Amino acid sequence: MWTSLSHNENLISDLFNVALALEEPWKLTHIEYDDQDESWSLFIDFERGALFPCPNCGAACKAYDAEKKMWRHLDFWNWKTYMHARVPRTHCKSCNKVMLVPVKWSRPKCISRWTNATV
Numbered sequence: 001m002w003t004s005l006s007h008n009e010n011l012i013s014d015l016f017n018v019a020l021a022l023e024e025p026w027k028l029t030h031i032e033y034d035d036q037d038e039s040w041s042l043f044i045d046f047e048r049g050a051l052f053p054c055p056n057c058g059a060a061c062k063a064y065d066a067e068k069k070m071w072r073h074l075d076f077w078n079w080k081t082y083m084h085a086r087v088p089r090t091h092c093k094s095c096n097k098v099m100l101v102p103v104k105w106s107r108p109k110c111i112s113r114w115t116n117a118t119v
């Protein structure tokens with residue numbers, strides 16, 4: 001059964017925040033866990049109006065739209081861990097292109113760092 005944790009008052013959310021090392025404007029907004037399935041679901045989001053660097057030229061851009069995605073993260077404390085986030089696309093005025101913002105938890109090179117961090 002999925003149970004929600006309130007992120008303001010929970011030590012576990014602090015631990016995930018440290019482990020994920022999220023950078024602005026990303027925030028861990030919600031955590032759920034399933035003790036039958038032994039899994040965590042981490043919900044990550046950004047604030048309305050947040051600016052993201054254009055993947056091409058680095059100019060600060062607002063989100064144009066966003067796509068909901070889910071990733072399997074490395075396990076935390078031997079529980080399966082899923083991450084859920086809206087990944088924004090930016091419309092850069094300098095490049096005149098709509099591009100998906102890269103998120104660091106979907107980059108393989110960060111996964112090895114997490115492997116070390118979770119031992």
Ligand SMILES: [Zn+2]
Pocket residue numbers: 054055056057058059092093094095096
């Ligand atoms: Zn650009």
